[in-house]
Amino acid sequence: MIDLKKICQEKGLRMTGQRSIIADIITELGGHPAGHPDVNLIYMKASEKDSNISIATVYRTVKLFEEYGVIEKHDFKDGRSRYEPIQESNHHxxxxxxxxxxxxxxxxxxxxxxxxxxxxxxxxxxxxxxxxxxxxxxxx
Ligand SMILES: [Zn+2]
Structure with a gap:
């Protein structure tokens, strides 16, 4: 299991509490059939852990993770972008x-x-x- 939080830190990204929560959710949902979460699902799970997280924060954070090359965006034709951690050792x-x-x-x-x-x-x-x-x- 990869640790997105650790990878972010290694890339020099400052990990706030909210960023850590979002990183953990993306990690947890990674390879599951219902995984590859979109922003709405990440937001739903994140607000269970911290009710102060806004959907705007989720959007911003996901974009940031993508810019830092730690998550990958997929467009599976249903109009919602999905995300998963980038794992070079696990091509699929x-x-x-x-x-x-x-x-x-x-x-x-x-x-x-x-x-x-x-x-x-x-x-x-x-x-x-x-x-x-x-x-x-x-x-x-
Ligand atoms: Zn995948």
Missing amino acids: DHLIDIESGDVYEFSNSEIETIQKRIAEELGFELVDHRLELYGKKINK
Whole structure:
């Protein structure tokens, strides 16, 4: 488990009480299906811990974390940006349940290899990629 608070401090970001609360929430919700929280969810959880936190503070803090390169923003087509801690050691792609908005993480070495090959065939060294699958749960 990564510690977003510690990473922020290492990057020289001053961690106030409210920033720490927000960092903890993003860390806790990180890889869970209902995770990859948007600002509203972070705000809801944050106000349970500190009723003085405003949604404006959450917006500002999330933007700050993003600028410092400690969290990553995703736009999963539903009009709300989602956030998760950046973990270089844990590359993964996402499958988004279009009905519930849940986000499932996966990684697949075959896909990774194919992507590298495609880039090479086009004359590139692959440095990054983003893959999102959108799906509906199959009723059984
Ligand atoms: Zn993820």
